[in-house]
Amino acid sequence: MLKGRHLIEPADLSIKEIDEICSLAEQILVDPAAFADVCRGKILATLFFEPSTRTRLSFEAAMLRLGGSFLGFADAAASSAVKGESLSDTIRTVASYTDVIAMRNPKEGAALLASKYSDIPIINAGDGGHQHPTQTLTDLLTIRSIKGGFNDLTIGLCGDLKFGRTVHSLAKAMSRYQRVKFILISPSELQIPEYITSQVFKRSGIEYSTEERLEDVIGDLDVLYMTRVQKERFFNEQDYIRLKDSYILDNEKMKLAKKSLIVLHPLPRVNEIAPEVDDDPRAAYFKQVKFGMYARMALIAKLTGAI
Amino acid sequence: MLNVDTIKNGIVIDHIRAGSGPRIFAWLGLDKADYCVALIMNVPSKTHGRKDIIKIDSIINIDYSVLGFIDPNITINVVVEERITKKINLTLPERVENVISCKNPRCITSTEKYIPHVFKLVDKRRAEYCCEYCDELYRAGIGEVM
Numbered sequence: 001m002l003k004g005r006h007l008i009e010p011a012d013l014s015i016k017e018i019d020e021i022c023s024l025a026e027q028i029l030v031d032p033a034a035f036a037d038v039c040r041g042k043i044l045a046t047l048f049f050e051p052s053t054r055t056r057l058s059f060e061a062a063m064l065r066l067g068g069s070f071l072g073f074a075d076a077a078a079s080s081a082v083k084g085e086s087l088s089d090t091i092r093t094v095a096s097y098t099d100v101i102a103m104r105n106p107k108e109g110a111a112l113l114a115s116k117y118s119d120i121p122i123i124n125a126g127d128g129g130h131q132h133p134t135q136t137l138t139d140l141l142t143i144r145s146i147k148g149g150f151n152d153l154t155i156g157l158c159g160d161l162k163f164g165r166t167v168h169s170l171a172k173a174m175s176r177y178q179r180v181k182f183i184l185i186s187p188s189e190l191q192i193p194e195y196i197t198s199q200v201f202k203r204s205g206i207e208y209s210t211e212e213r214l215e216d217v218i219g220d221l222d223v224l225y226m227t228r229v230q231k232e233r234f235f236n237e238q239d240y241i242r243l244k245d246s247y248i249l250d251n252e253k254m255k256l257a258k259k260s261l262i263v264l265h266p267l268p269r270v271n272e273i274a275p276e277v278d279d280d281p282r283a284a285y286f287k288q289v290k291f292g293m294y295a296r297m298a299l300i301a302k303l304t305g306a307i
Numbered sequence: 308m309l310n311v312d313t314i315k316n317g318i319v320i321d322h323i324r325a326g327s328g329p330r331i332f333a334w335l336g337l338d339k340a341d342y343c344v345a346l347i348m349n350v351p352s353k354t355h356g357r358k359d360i361i362k363i364d365s366i367i368n369i370d371y372s373v374l375g376f377i378d379p380n381i382t383i384n385v386v387v388e389e390r391i392t393k394k395i396n397l398t399l400p401e402r403v404e405n406v407i408s409c410k411n412p413r414c415i416t417s418t419e420k421y422i423p424h425v426f427k428l429v430d431k432r433r434a435e436y437c438c439e440y441c442d443e444l445y446r447a448g449i450g451e452v453m
Contacts, residue, residue, distance in 0.1 A: 086419055105415075107413060108441035109438070110415045112440055130441060193442075194444065195444055198435075199429055199430075199442075
């Protein structure tokens, strides 16, 4: 039963519940008109304490397409946080007006804190470099729809694996499936946090390896998940400039990959995927954007009890 | 060697890592006690070289689980009528609250000051705990007590 629940991290959803959400998203994708009114009268709050275009618009579009409405703010400067209001007070206030809250906050653990003070569902739309479960749902829906399932896949995670929250969430979620293998491709400065390898991979018996060069391993991959080296995650600009071009996917590297590879990216990209790759049928990142809206529609419908 | 009288009814916290005694003394609020208490430091020990001991001349309620987090080698003897009636060996608690603080500057606890700092045991063998909010890892007993 998903009605009334919070979604803070991917592990909050069982494998069965993820399947349930993905199945509903696929039904909506096939026949959106059948779901155009299921959230009529319900309000989604989008509380974005950090700038985001894609995720916020995706949530808002999702609610509108379900027949509901939304309110909220697009950056912290427009909220009472600038007056010094605590997050718990903001949440208690907003929860009095709305039916479900999607929140992005630069601080890690902010969504968990919000869930402790809210009697309506909190959806974590990103908490700093920590978790981003709806991007994970998007990624899972994309993989399931194109690859037909989640088992027996070799997944390459490439780029900023240290601060990239989408990577952490996806790694946790995919570790629950059978015979999944991870290849972690990053500069040593941006390797995946130790808690993911020690608490997730080792505990789940997941095979993984660490690599520095994408071209050395791209031929082994079924899924390549590229990430942006995000400027705002660096403490100084020099480090950013030194590392940002380390891992760029282009047609030369794509020649080394399997025909069945799919390339995913949470977007926005800067230059880590050359535009020439966009025409390659294995590039799935723009399909992923659309899947994101359907995944959020399914999630909102389930958490609000509309379906 | 310094002699401290035996206690009649109370608690002896023994095998404290040398130097940690004052921290535990403060944690238990013994500096405000109105009964007889003693903190003995750098006592010669066969197994540890040196150790600290705390003697409390009163049966008080102690949060043993927290002491297990600070130093699981500590032993606690309950004394009744000058005889040890109970020995308590400490283990790592599953959860500690407001014992250490999360040092991750990106953690929500760094800005929302009213939240308790909660850590969950994630690896018993390595005595590893993670922050409930940001998952940052910490070793039991290391770091400043809040």
